[in-house]
Amino acid sequence: MQELHDAEPVDAKRIERELSLMWRRSGSASMDLLLTRGQDALEAGEIDTAIGHFSALVDHAPDFAEGWHRRATAFYRQQEYGLAVADLGRTLTLNPDHFAALFGLAVILETLDQEEEAFGAYSRVLEVYPTHERAQEAVDRLRRTATGTSL
Incomplete structure (x- = not known):
């Protein structure tokens, strides 16, 4: 994370992409498949289906921070802010430097007028x-x- 902290903007974008790819790897092909299916459903606007995949993922791999982060994103899209915040909290417990989860939490707090x-x-x-x-x-x-x- 120090490399990201110290990087120039162009290099920071590359490091961000690398971290994102790394965070998406659970170490299990079946868990990675659940993440992919959930993300595909989310991108297709099938929020309930996405939540189902992400819920299965966090049930089977509770220490995989990205599963919690992605489910939080799906809950946010359903305007289930409390559930999203809870999942972001779990993400940040597992990966305190997960800047995307921190940013998502900030967006929700601002949405809720908690400036x-x-x-x-x-x-x-x-x-x-x-x-x-x-x-x-x-x-x-x-x-x-x-x-x-x-x-």
Whole structure:
């Protein structure tokens, strides 16, 4: 993670892709298949089917952080924010530097008008991944309302 933290923006994008690929590997072909099927269903807009695949995945591989993260994404799309936050919490317990899960948590907190908490979560994304453009934009946007300062 230090390499991502210290990287220039172009290199950071490459490292982000590499980490994402690494996080998708469970070490089990059958679990990877559940992840793929769930992701395919999610991309097709079949949210309930995606949740089913991801739920089977986390049941069978509870220590695989990406399964929790993907199910959180599906819950978010159903506007089941409490369930999404719970799964993101599990993801971050397993992988505290999972910047995508941190970003997702921040988005949900902002959606729920919890601006101070969202600001903190976006700031944590930037601690891990300082060149994350969307997190930087969010920190800039929330700085005044969350902290009472403009800079």
